[in-house]
Each structure stands twice: as structure tokens, then as C-alpha cells.
Amino acid sequence: MSLMTRPDILRYTAFTTDPAGGNPAGVVLDAAALDDAAMLATAAGIGYSETAFVTVADRAARRFRLRYFSPLAEVAFCGHATVATAVALAERIGPGPLLFDTPVGEIAVDTAQDASAEPEGSVTATLTSVPTRSRPASDTEVSASLAALHWSPGDLDPALPPHVAFGGNEHLVLAVATRERLAALDYDFDALAEVMRRHGWTTLQLVWREAAELFHARDPFPIGGVVEDPATGAAAAALGGYLRALGALPPAGAFTIRQGQDLGRPSLLRVEASTTDPRVRVSGQAVAIAGVRASTGEGDV
Template sequence: MTEHQDPILRIAAFSDGAVGGNPAGVWTGAVLPPADVMQRLAHQVGFSETAFAAPVDGGWRVRYFSPASEVPFCGHATIALGAALAGAHGDGVYALTLNAAAITVEGRRDAGGLVSAALQSPPTFSRAADPALVQAALALFGYGEADLDPRIAPGFAHAGADHLVLALASRAKLAAMRYDLEAGRALMAAYGLTTIVLAWAETGRLFHTRNPFAIGGVYEDPATGAGTAALAGYLRDIGWPHGGAIDVVQGEDMGMRSRLHADIGALPGSSIRVSGTARFMA
């Protein structure tokens, strides 16, 4: 099928009710287009990611493209896909086959036009961040060691994609985030990062985050499900007192306030459930 026969839906994932959220494109069809066509469509849409899905073996084969490249997993585009599948095929849980993982997404419509959606991330793992990477990232954003939260050491965290986690000591430092896009792209490419998760812990269970996505040609995402899953897995690994779940506010500094919830099971390395609402865009 061609892109003309299958228009791309625009859906804001992890919305704050009927506003905010991170826009994603969602394409569904009988067979996935060639990779170069998906890349071109994602570039034309211009959102940080577009999900492409086709039915296979009782589930859906899914690939994700940013305007600049394919990415292995995207949380907010998965939530948007869950909303699209619920709208087209009914409420339920859908099995998704990614390039290197098998996950699920759930979508359930409500009377107000929103969709409650939840994904189960790929397995998680983490380790201490490379000191050279930490120093390069601090220089990129103009931060110093004193700007970091000493309770959460910098970490390399994975939940379907690789992220650097930097916890900041104040909300003001998070709000002050600035960096050069090309320098950020080079740094992320050198270390194989999908995003850098900048986080501030307001409480043990409430975090404010920002997610530069320079490798995808996007300065910042207003909601990042993959980054939230990676952060949640990392907090579990370091023994953070999360009490089984965290809530994340993201996009506030962009004027696109978004809300994400992550349920954290006790088993190290296990999937993180990331949930929120999605709204269809005009």
C-alpha cells in the first residue's frame, strides 16, 4: 500500500488531559513500506518519531523512525499506536514485534475522547556511566559536578534503547538546560545514546525530566516513554525508594506539559509498565 492510501494519524501521547503530550505519527497498513519510504514519511511528518505497524502472526510488526534515522524503540509512539489500534480495532492488549524485542501495548477509550494506554517496555539493564561520557555531557549542557544530585549517580540505562541518566540537584538547573544540537548529536552518536535523561526528583516518586534527542534531529521531546522506562529501571537497580512506581512530569519547560506513570516491579531487569493518556490531534 502507498502512503496516499494509508494516511498517517497524528496523536499526542502522555497528554495532560486534553492538552500537552508528545505528538507522534502512526502509520498502519497491510505490509510495512520499504525502509527508505518510512524514513521519508517520518521526515515529512516532522515529529520526533513515527510508528509504522502491519499485522503479523496475531500481533503487529512495528518499526520507528525519527526525521533523521530509525530508532529501536520509542515509548510515546508506542502509546500513540495503542490509541490508534484501540480506535480502529477496539479496546484491548496488542502484541508488538520490534526489531529486537517483543512487547505489548494496551489501549482503552473513554467517553471524553481520550485513550488510556500502557506499554510494557523491553527488558531493562543499567550500569555506572562512563566518566568520560559524564564529563562530556556536563560540558555539553554547561553543568558542573555540583549541579548533580549526589543521591543518584550518573548511569547508563537501557529499556529498549540506550540512555544516559543525569539527575540534577535543582529544578532551576533543569529549567536552564541549553545545548548545541550538532554537538549533542555527535556526543550521542559517539556513545550510542538515543536520549539523555535529565531528571530532578521532587519527591521519591515524583520526577521532572527533560530529554534531548539530538541523534534523531530533535532538540527535545516533551514526553519520552523509553527514557522514563530506562529511568525507572535504573532507579530500581540503585535501590531508590520509589515504592513501586514513579510519576514523571515532562515538557513543562517547552509549554507542552506531559504526564507519564511507570510501574516498577521488584524483579531486576524486568519490563517497566509505562502508562498515560493519548489524544487525537486535528
């Protein structure tokens, strides 16, 4: 990567207003000059679970092309990096609707400034996913995943059966019966990565349902070179589609996901789904991480 192509890298953490919480993402708002190798090297140098790259920008039309890279590979869609990018753009060109062209299709994002939010004037971004889908997981998929997690079938919640759900990426959804089981997550990194590569899953969406409108989640991400995501917007969208498929949505269709507490990076994701629209809306805030210099993998930027 030459000096001419070194990008200006922003760092935001999504689904929080606390720089010490949420899920950090790299954001490159002008990546037009970067090729695939340069984007991968930049994402690897940053070291976050994903970095979003704006490769085409039409600020007048508020339309942008996004690509996403983990430290190891390109990812088709990433919810938390989408929210981070939307907030970064809204802070620069003003709040309002945005349209992102992504590898999985068009993603509309509404951004709004909330004078009552803390900190005052924080921007909230609400993405609308591509159409979701969900299917029962096979016995083979479940047994291999449980073995890598060091879990047993008795750890699962029988009211929420295992599914493979899609909200831009595919995720295996496993619901546990207790918060204690979720908190004690200690899995075999290499074994789970192999299961996920075999089936094409991006994360596992491990959840505990505290109430109809409140879930706790943990998302291992070994195939991206990251032990766990503190907040996962794409998996949140997939969970909305999963609950719709089961007929288990709350009456109003809205619920909250708390994620990241067990990592010391608490995150809050708000999800809205309906029985008439296959898409799901996921909302959250994001905040810049100050005082951090990013690396492209070839030296500081």
C-alpha cells in the same frame, strides 16, 4: 514515493489528553507497501521526533509489527509512538491487549477505556518494556556530556549518580540538584549529538527528583534532529530500571514523571517497576491532533 504507496498518516500526541500537550507522533497503520526509504521520507515530512509504521497487521490476533523512524534515521524503540499507535488501534478495533513486534523484541500493551477520564472515554495504554538494565556511567561519558550541556559536576544530585540505562534504547541518566538547573537547559546541539553518536545513546534523561514518587524530566534528542522530546516513554522505562538498580524505587514501585512543561507541552507518564521483574510498565493516554495534514516529503497527503 509513488501515489500508490503514499500512506494514510495519523497524528497523535501521547502522554496527554490535550492536543496542545504531550509528545506528537506520526502513526501509519498500513505501511506494508513502504520500503525503508519511503518510511524515512514520511517521517522527515511529518517532522515529529518519531513516526510509528505498522508493517504487518493481524487484527484478529491483535498482533502488529512496528518500526519507528525519526526525521533522520530508524530508531529501535519509541515509547510515545507506541502509546500513540496503541490508542489509535484501540479506537478502531476496541480496547484490550495488544502485542507489538518491534526491533527490540515483543512489547505487550494493555489498552483500556476509562469512563471517568477527561475527555470521557479516553483510552489509556500501558506498555511493558523489554528487560531493563543500568550501569554507572564512566567519567569520560559524564564529563563530555556535562561540557555539551554547559553544566558542571556541582549541578548534579549526588544521591542519584549518573548511569547509562536501557529500556529499549540506551539513555544517559543525569539527575540535577535543583529544578532551576533543569529549567535552564540550553545545550550545544552539535556537541551533544556527537557525544550521543559516539556512545550509542538515544536521548539524555535529565531529571530532578521532587519527591520519591515524582520526577521532572527533559530529554534532548539531537541525534534524531530534534532539540527535545516533550515525553519519552522509552526513557521512562529506563529510569524505572535505573531506580531499581540503585535501590531507590518508592515503596510501592510506582512514580510519576512530569515532562514537557518547559516546552509548553506538559506531559504525564506513570511508571511501575518492581524488584522481581526486570521489565517496567509505562502508562499514558494519547489524543488525535485534528485538522493537521501530514506530508510525506513529496507533497501533501
